[in-house]
Amino acid sequence: MMLYGLLLAASLSTADGFSLSQSCPPSFELVAGNQCKLVSRYDMYDSLQNKGVGGTQTALPERRDGFSPQQIDLGRYLFFDPLLSGNHQQACASCHQPARGFADGKALSSGANGQLGNRSAPSLWNVGFLKKLFWDGRSDTLEQQALIPMLAEHEMANTPAKLLADLQANNHYPALFRQAFNTDRIELPQVATALAAFQSSLVSLNSRYDHYAHGYHQALTEQEIKGMNVFRSFVARCAECHTPPLFTNQQIAVIGTPEPDGMPFDAGAGVKPGWEKLRGGFKVPTLRNIALTAPYMHSGRFATLGEATEFYSKGRGHAVPANEDLLLHWHIWEPKLTAEEVEQITAFLGSLTDQSLTPQTPKRLPSGLALPSELHTELPPNTATSGATE
Ligand code: HEC
Ligand code: HEC
Numbered sequence: 001m002m003l004y005g006l007l008l009a010a011s012l013s014t015a016d017g018f019s020l021s022q023s024c025p026p027s028f029e030l031v032a033g034n035q036c037k038l039v040s041r042y043d044m045y046d047s048l049q050n051k052g053v054g055g056t057q058t059a060l061p062e063r064r065d066g067f068s069p070q071q072i073d074l075g076r077y078l079f080f081d082p083l084l085s086g087n088h089q090q091a092c093a094s095c096h097q098p099a100r101g102f103a104d105g106k107a108l109s110s111g112a113n114g115q116l117g118n119r120s121a122p123s124l125w126n127v128g129f130l131k132k133l134f135w136d137g138r139s140d141t142l143e144q145q146a147l148i149p150m151l152a153e154h155e156m157a158n159t160p161a162k163l164l165a166d167l168q169a170n171n172h173y174p175a176l177f178r179q180a181f182n183t184d185r186i187e188l189p190q191v192a193t194a195l196a197a198f199q200s201s202l203v204s205l206n207s208r209y210d211h212y213a214h215g216y217h218q219a220l221t222e223q224e225i226k227g228m229n230v231f232r233s234f235v236a237r238c239a240e241c242h243t244p245p246l247f248t249n250q251q252i253a254v255i256g257t258p259e260p261d262g263m264p265f266d267a268g269a270g271v272k273p274g275w276e277k278l279r280g281g282f283k284v285p286t287l288r289n290i291a292l293t294a295p296y297m298h299s300g301r302f303a304t305l306g307e308a309t310e311f312y313s314k315g316r317g318h319a320v321p322a323n324e325d326l327l328l329h330w331h332i333w334e335p336k337l338t339a340e341e342v343e344q345i346t347a348f349l350g351s352l353t354d355q356s357l358t359p360q361t362p363k364r365l366p367s368g369l370a371l372p373s374e375l376h377t378e379l380p381p382n383t384a385t386s387g388a389t390e
Contacts, residue, residue, distance in 0.1 A: 018077075018172045018366050020070040020179045025201045026357055028065070035066040038128075040205055041214055042245050056213035056244055060205075064128040064142060067197030070180040075198025076359055077176065078191065080375070083166055083367035085112040085156035092149065092156075092195070094372045095121040098358050101292030102202065104374070107260060107300025115154045118266070120300035123293045126286055128200030129246055135298040136269040137252050137283045142196035147188065160188055167191070172366035198359070204288050205245065207354035213244070220351055227348025230341045236312070237331045238345070247287035247352065253329040254281040257297045257311060258319035265321055266298060280326040291350045305346045313337040 024036035031037050045057045067075075078084060082091045090112035096102040102124035109117045119135050133139040139148065149155040150163065167173045167186045177186045180194060209228075211219035220228065232239040243249040252269045259266060270279030282298050295301065296308040311319070315334055320326050337345070361375060 018176060020073040020176060022069050024069050025072060025359065027203060028201065030069065033066075034068045034070075036069055036072060036201070038063060038065045038203060040203075041210075042205065058243075058245060060245055061129055061131075061250070064196065064200040067193070067200065068180065071194050071197040072201050073198075074176050074180040075194035075196070077362055077366050078194055079198050080362050080371060081365045081367050082369050082372055083170070083365070084150055084158060084163065084191075086158040086162065087112050088367075088369055089113075089372070090156050091372050091375075093361075094374055095149075095155075096124050097375060098355075098361060099375075101125065101289040101355075103293040105294070107295050109155075111152070111154045112157050117154050118263075119298050120295065122285060123289055124199055125202050125204040125289045126246055127202060130248075130286075131250050132252070132283055135282045135285075136271070138269070138272060142199055143189070143192040146192045146195040146199075163191070164188065166367075170367055176366060201357070201359065203357050204354045206356050207288070207352050209348075209351040210245075210354070212351075221347070223344055223347045224351045225348075227341075227344035227346065228351075230337070231345055231348055236335045236337060236341075236345070237333070238312075240331045241284045241329075242287050247290075248284045251284055252278050252281045253284055253331075254278060254326050255312075255332050256280060256317050256320040256326055256328055257282075257299070258301055259299050260301050263299060265324060268298065277327050280320070280324065287349055288352050289355065291353050292355075305349050306342055309337070309342045309345050309349075313342070 024030050027039060028036040029039050040060060042058070042060045045059045079092045079096075082088050082094070084091060095104045095109045097104055104121045107120055109119075109121045111117060122135065127133070127142065131140070133142065133145045139145040147160075150158050151160065164186055167177070174184075174186065177183055177190060181190045183190065208219040208224075212225075212228075230236050230238075231242075241249055241251070241253055252275075254268075265280070267279050269275050269281040269283075270277075272278075275281075290296075290305065294305070295303050296305070302308040302311065312332070313335055316332050317326070317328050320328075361371070365371065
């Protein structure tokens with residue numbers, strides 16, 4: 001057994017010890033041109049326009065897919081590899097951990113050199129469907145987005161020259177980039193494409209809620225169905241912004257959540273020229289896998305889903321600082337939810353958990369570096385399959 005282990009280790013450490021997958025991740029179909037296309041039951045349905053807001057059987061928005069299996073798999077290695085940070089201490093996955101819904105469980109993330117960031121790490125589930133990225137919507141594509149944390153001083157603190165030199169000098173990456181991009185020279189846009197390819201494979205559309213939406217009534221408990229009805233009601237209006245099937249309408253809304261004590265006011269999208277009316281506005285986040293990604297909001301201010309839900313019931317603008325005159329969204333009102341309704345909504349939000357397509361965390365990395373220690377947590381059981389299923 002021991003000898004076998006040693007032999008295996010020896011054979012894997014040769015230059016060709018890593019090779020990229022030639023098949024698409026589950027739920028993706030390989031089509032002409034070596035492209036992976038997502039297959040989803042939601043594609044049977046009409047788009048939102050024909051169904052009214054908040055209907056359960058609405059089509060998915062356009063998405064990023066069509067990457068090759070090799071690009072997706074290369075992106076997986078890069079995503080988990082601390083080689084991408086300046087001091088080789090931090091990977092994308094350090095702050096976007098599979099076991100924590102691809103967030104990090106912290107109110108504010110801390111960077112490779114320990115500096116505290118100013119916002120909470122969002123989940124990356126279903127990020128391939130999003131048209132605007134970051135809490136303030138300042139980035140339009142996953143490719144554009146991917147380079148920002150790598151090069152940010154308070155995050156991975158790398159430089160393009162160092163990143164490319166590290167990859168090029170590595171024993172395995174040049175061959176892997178050749179498999180994915182048919183290239184002899186690693187370039188920055190390829191790194192961005194591979195990361196985008198991997199992230200767009202993080203699809204979560206098979207929760208108990210989805211089984212219900214596709215017509216299997218017993219997938220949700222009575223309590224969850226009550227919560228869904230409050231969520232979609234014209235009193236609570238949650239679904240106007242957190243619109244199914246992604247539970248976001250992809251807009252920026254000013255809702256006036258509070259900052260944590262001692263943190264300055266975050267103007268969010270309002271800092272962008274031309275977006276002044278969106279001062280204090282943030283992207284409506286998806287609520288998919290929301291039970292896994294506490295604490296909540298851009299600042300991680302709320303520890304539980306109950307607290308995040310109660311926020312909406314405490315009065316329009318109740319948390320806006322006195323010296324700020326924000327243009328709050330008209331759907332933010334005073335639904336006066338009872339404690340029971342808050343519990344029902346919270347129960348419903350728990351039915352949006354589905355991690356069945358969680359990708360494999362690599363056991364070894366092409367760089368030879370160890371996986372960041374924060375990734376040594378076990379993935380919690382998938383509540384989509386442990387609950388009632390079809
Ligand atoms: C230090 C922790 C940290 C690291 C490392 C990190 N991120 Fe993030 N990520 C964040 C935070 C915090 C945000 C939100 C920032 C904001 O909105 O201003 C974010 C936002 C994102 C978003 C936008 C998601 C959305 O819904 O808008 C994507 C995509 C993303 N990160 C991918 C990556 C990739 C790819 C890497 C590696 C190259 C990476 N992140 C590394 C903390 C981190
Ligand atoms: C006007 C649009 C709008 C409505 C209506 C709305 N939300 Fe939100 N929701 C947002 C925005 C924007 C954020 C992010 C705010 C921030 O980070 O400061 C958010 C954040 C959240 C979060 C935290 C998500 C995360 O990833 O941290 C939860 C949970 C949530 N909303 C639940 C609800 C519930 C429940 C209702 C109904 C009672 C509701 N929302 C109604 C726009 C809306």
